[in-house]
Amino acid sequence: MAEPYGESPLAAHTDVLTRSSVPGTVRLSEVAFSAQVTLRVDPKSPAAERIGTALGTMLPNQSGQVARTERLLIAWLGPDEWLLVGPEGEAGTIRTTVTEALGEEHGAVVDVSAHRTIIEVSGPKAPELLAKGCALDLHRRSFGADRCAQTLLARAGVLLVCREAEPPAYWVFVRASFARYLADWLNDAAAEYHWSSCA
Known part of the structure; x- marks a missing residue:
């Protein structure tokens, strides 16, 4: 009998998140299987x-x-x-x-562990990156550590949790069926930081 095997929604997208990350600027990773x-x-x-x-x-x-x-x-x-x-x-x-x-x-x-996965978005540019697709005021005075909100990010319904205000670190809870879409959107939205880091 075959052993049961579980794969996170972004297991095949690990490279996308890695490519999106810019050291000292923004980092993206999946917090799988929570x-x-x-x-x-x-x-x-x-x-x-x-x-x-x-x-x-x-x-x-x-x-x-x-x-x-x-x-x-x-x-x-x-x-x-x-x-x-x-x-x-x-x-x-x-x-x-x-x-x-x-x-x-x-x-x-x-x-509901299988319902959502978590994308961690952290680094100095994390609030700016998320603000490209989210209408919330993410300044630490309005949305600091230990705050959460159900909102839209790039038109996908998410639960956004601020884990740390300085340096900024967020958990984005997204439905498994939207995880790859959101990872691709974050990758596109983070592209400018690669250019500025090379300038």
């Missing part, structure tokens, strides 16, 4: 408090907030919805932890 679990629960319920205790940080309660622990990132998606992101292979552990804390209360915990 554990991703969505949670829906009443934020004012005892279950939400138990889940926060179990995870090691309370669920973000404001639009665009991100909470982090040593191994987990929790992004606010809506008034009663969050995305929990952890290391590869830990979706089952995250799901079990949250489900046990949820108990008998109303809520939903779903493994």
Whole structure:
């Protein structure tokens, strides 16, 4: 019997991301196979408090907030919805932890790890590069570290998370079916930085 084999959405596009990167200016790479679990629960319920205790940080309660622990990132998606992101292979552990804390209360915990991949965009020109296809104000005063937003990037729906403000580093969560399109768009958008680095 054949062994199961998984391939990330951008496995065949690694060279595209590598070519897009310009040392000291902008860097693109895929963060493949991250554990991703969505949670829906009443934020004012005892279950939400138990889940926060179990995870090691309370669920973000404001639009665009991100909470982090040593191994987990929790992004606010809506008034009663969050995305929990952890290391590869830990979706089952995250799901079990949250489900046990949820108990008998109303809520939903779903493994969506195969739904999206993550493109990391970092470096001094990262905000400028993303601004070419995104209407958000990405200045660190408006969209600094531990902020997130569901938005459009080059007409593709994404979840954008600012991981670091200085130097800028973003995670772009994109549906697997749009990942190659977005990688190609980023490659084209970054072309000018290759010319300026050679000038």
